[in-house]
Amino acid sequence: MAAPLRIQSDWAQALRKDEGEAWLSCHPPGKPTLYGSLTCQGIGLDGIPEVTASEGFIVNEINKKSIQISCPKENASSKFLAPYTTFSRIHAKSITCLDISSGGGLGVSSSTDGSMKIWQASNGELRRVLEGHVFDVNCCRFFPSGLVVLSGGMDAQLKIWSAEDASCVVTFKGHKGGILDTAIVDRGKNVVSGSRDGTARLWDCGRSACLGVIADCGSSINGVAVGTADNSINLGSPEQMPSEREVGTESKMLLLAREDKKLQCLGLQSRQPVFLFIGSDAFNCCTFLSGFLLLAGTQDGNIYQLDVRSPRAPVQVIHRSGAPVMSLLSFRDGFIASQGDGSCFIVQQDLDYVIELTGADCDPVYKPRGRSRSTRVVEMVLCDAISSLTSDPLGRGVPVNEKDCL
Secondary structure, X not given: OOOOEEEOOOHHHHXXXXXXXXXXXXXOOOOOOEEEEEEEEEEOOOOOEEEEEOOOOXXXXXXXXXXXXXXXXXXXXXXXXXXXXXXXXXXXXXXXXXXXXXXXXXXXXXXXXXXXXXXXXXXXXXXXXXXXXOOOEEEEEEOOOOOEEEEEEOOOOEEEEEOOOOOEEEEEOOOOOOXXXXXXXXXXXXXXXXXXXXXXXXXXXXXXXXXXXXXXXXXXEEEEEEEEOOOOOOOOOOOXXXXXXXXXXXXXXXEEEEOOOEEEEEEOOOOOEEEEEEOOOOEEEEEEOOOOXXXXXXXXXXXXXXXXXXXXXXXXXXXXXXXXXXXXXXXXXXXXXXXOOOOEEEEEOXXXXXXXXXXXXXXXXXXXXXXXXXXXOEEEEEEEOOOEEEOOOOOOOOOOOOOOOO
């Protein structure tokens, strides 16, 4: 990947003033950083600023909410997107996790202030406060229906909530350490959790029961992901007849990002190993790109792309900075990644530049989340230590036919 470009976090506001300036830089690996600046020469009749770049940089394109900059010397180019809107009053402290409902109407988020809240994605209006976890809530996500929320906390409990009345309808107990990540299987009859206690567990939502310990690896499981396996991948056969309460697990892979520098893949139903990959540092997060391609991010800033059919050597290793990779999300024909230095970026195969989501300033961006309604409309939300922001101006309602998990 080309050398990453950086820009002043509030560049969109700074460049809307005559002679307003914003800094930018290029960070080629193993070379000195190149520094530059952007200067506003005036605002056009269409409301778009006229911007020039200092020596070594070129402004390729600009509109009200984005600017594309290139550094020819390093063959680097990035398109920077400004937030559509910012919600700064939902939480009082750092936002550690969030999700957007399938229709884009609602958001759920958790914070280091100990709260978990549901809010309107169109305007940030608070709808519900979800109270019941004893300590910090580490992860929260909507079920596919958009009316039910799954959360996991440092109290070692997994909870299911009604987004309509904020009631906790199910509590799972069994983990001996804080729950760090979760995944939903198909429509949500079953869910998976990963914990500090080193285990990954499969749960039956309808009966509030643990269906089994999928893995016990002796090391904290920081991230989990469930994906449908390509037909060419051998997931193995279960040693015992699976419970009739397991729904949709037969063709699924389970990916575990572990603290001991290991990335582990198993057959979800078979519980059989598919591969074990050793990385450069602790794995923080993971996701599937397809039935055989996956991504995993480490504490030292590496993003590994692996092919499950040949996992010994990575397809590629992307390294933009030494900041921890906090989250990875499949997006169209590429992915979204966030890091501990406040950067959040999109890589797509059909683009010769990186798309940078700006707004965070130095503080970690913990989770980007997205839901696709079509190939043309995507809601993306990112959370950092200051605010949450959404690019969905429509705030459409949530089309729901059932409560999937109940």
